[in-house]
Amino acid sequence: MNALLPPLLEHLRLSGAAFALSVALGVALGLTGSRIVTQLANLARTLPSLAVLALALPLLGTGFLPSLLALTLYATAPVLLAVVAGLGLVDPSLREIASGLGMTRWQRLRRIEFPLGSPVIVAGLRVAAIEIVAGATLATFIGGGGLGDLIARGLAVRDTQQILLGAVPVVVLALLLEAGLGQLERKLAGKLSDEVGA
Amino acid sequence: MIEFRNITLQRGTHRALDSVSLTVAAGTICALVGPSGAGKTSLLRLVNRLLIPDSGTVFVDGVDIATIDEVQLRRRLGWVVQEVGLFPHLSVARNIAMVPELLHWPQAKIDARVDELLQLVGLDPAQMRDRAPRNLSGGERQRVGVARALAADPPHVLMDEPFGAVDPLRRSELQRDLIGLLRRLQKTVLLVTHDIDEALQVADRLALLRDGSLVQAGPPASLLLAPSDSFVAAFLGSDRILKLLALHPAQHLVEPGRAVHPIATDATARDALETMLSLNVDEVALGSGRVTLAAIRAVAAGQAGG
Structure with missing residues (x-):
C-alpha cells in the first residue's frame, strides 16, 4: 500500500488539475463558437497523447507542470467540441425567446443553453476525464510522476506485479469516471425527455 | 403606447x-x-x-x-x-x-x-x-x-x-x-x-x-x-357584411315595440338576422323590445351607432 499511495495521489492531483484546467479552457473557447477554434480542436483530437507529451518535452522541459500543460491541452479539445455541439443543439427559437424575455447573454447561457445542452456537454467531460486519467500514465516519460511511474518501473525490471499495481488503479479510475459521469449524463438526458415529468 | x-x-x-x-x-x-x-x-x-x-x-x-x-x-x-x-x-x-x-x-x-x-x-x-x-x-x-x-x-x-x-x-x-x-x-x-x-x-x-x-x-x-x-x-x-353584423350586439338595436319570436339577450345582429331569415319574419323580440330588419340593414350600411 505504501508503494501505491504516493503515485496514486500524484496521479489524482495531476489528473484533477488537468481536468479543471481543460474544462475551464474548453468552455471558454467553446463559447467563442469560432470555427477556426473548432477546426483546431478537431485536428488536436487526431494527435495521440504520447505525441503531445513528446512535443511538450523539448518545449516545456520535464516534471509536473509540463505534464499538466500537455494533458490540459490534450483534453481541452473534447470539452470544447462538446460545448459547441451541446449549445448547437439548443432550439434557436428558445434562445430568441430567452433574449426576448430580457435575459442577458450570460443569463441565457446559464439558465437555458447550458442546462439544455448539458447531456452532450457532460458526455464531452466524461471523454476528457477518461483520457486525462489514462493519458496521465504517460506523464512518467517526461518526469510527471503518477501511476505511470509504477508501470514504467515494472516494465523496466519485468515485474508483472508492479505493472499491475500501477495499471489496475488506472483502469479502476477510468471505469469509475465512466460509470459516474455516464450516469449523470443519462440522468440529465432523461430529465429533458422524461414523459412522466420533472 | x-x-x-x-x-x-x-x-x-x-x-x-x-x-x-x-x-x-x-x-x-x-x-x-x-x-x-x-x-x-x-x-x-x-x-x-x-x-x-x-x-x-x-x-x-x-x-x-x-x-x-x-x-x-x-x-x-x-x-x-x-x-x-x-x-x-x-x-x-x-x-x-x-x-x-x-x-x-x-x-x-x-x-x-x-x-x-x-x-x-x-x-x-x-x-x-x-x-x-x-x-x-x-x-x-x-x-x-x-x-x-x-x-x-x-x-x-x-x-x-x-x-x-x-x-x-x-x-x-x-x-x-x-x-x-x-x-x-x-x-x-x-x-x-x-x-x-x-x-x-x-x-x-x-x-x-x-x-x-x-x-x-x-x-x-x-x-x-x-x-x-x-x-x-x-x-x-x-361575407364581410355578415362578419360586421356578428360584431354588433343585437342589444344596441332594440327599439320599443313587440315581436313574436324571441332571441337571446347576448345575440348579435347576425344572430337576429339568422332568426329572421329562418322564420321568414321582419322582426324578433329581445327583452322588452324588438329588433327589426330595417335596423340590421342600417348596420350593414354603416348607418348605426354603437
Missing part, C-alpha cells in the same frame, strides 16, 4: 417593411393581419429590438427604444409566441418565474406571483406548478406562456400567433379567456395573427399589411364597412 414612425426594414435585397407608421394606444389591442410574408412578425420584433429598423423610429410610451437598454426594454414587454416558447427543462412554475427571478424578487413573492398568475390564466396552481411543459396540452401551454409574459406585470404584451398551435375547438375559448384577461388588466397588446376572424373578434384595431406596407388600419367595423381596396375586401372575405 406603442408607436411605429416611418419604419423601413431591409432584409437582404427584400424590403420587409416599407415606411410603416402605426400607433397602438395605451390599453388597446391591435391585431397585425395580412398574408404570410407581409411583415407582421417583423413589425412585432422591432418592438423588443429582436430586429432593428433601417430607418424610422419605434416609440414605447413615448420613448425612442433605440435610446434605451434593450434588456430593460424587454422586461417592460410581455412576449408570447407559439407553443415552442416554454423552456422544456423547467417546470411550469419556473417558466413563469423566469423574469421575476431575473429581477431578483424574493422567493416568497415569486411563489405567490406564480400561483396568482396560474389562477389568472385559469389553471389550478396546485395541479400545474410542478408539471413539465411537455406534459401540458396545447391550450395549457399557451395559458402558461401568457402567465410567463405577465409575470413582472409589463404594461405591454407582444403576441406572435399565440393561438396558432391550439386545436380549433379550444381556440375560441382560449381567445376569450386570455384576451379578456389582457383587456381587464388594461395591457397594450400587439397581436400578430393570420386568422382574420380571430383578429376581428379580439382587436380594437386592425392593421392590415401586404408586402411590407400598411394597407389599412382602423377599428374592425370600419374596415369591414369600407375596405380601402379590393385586396382588403378579399382579405376580409366575401
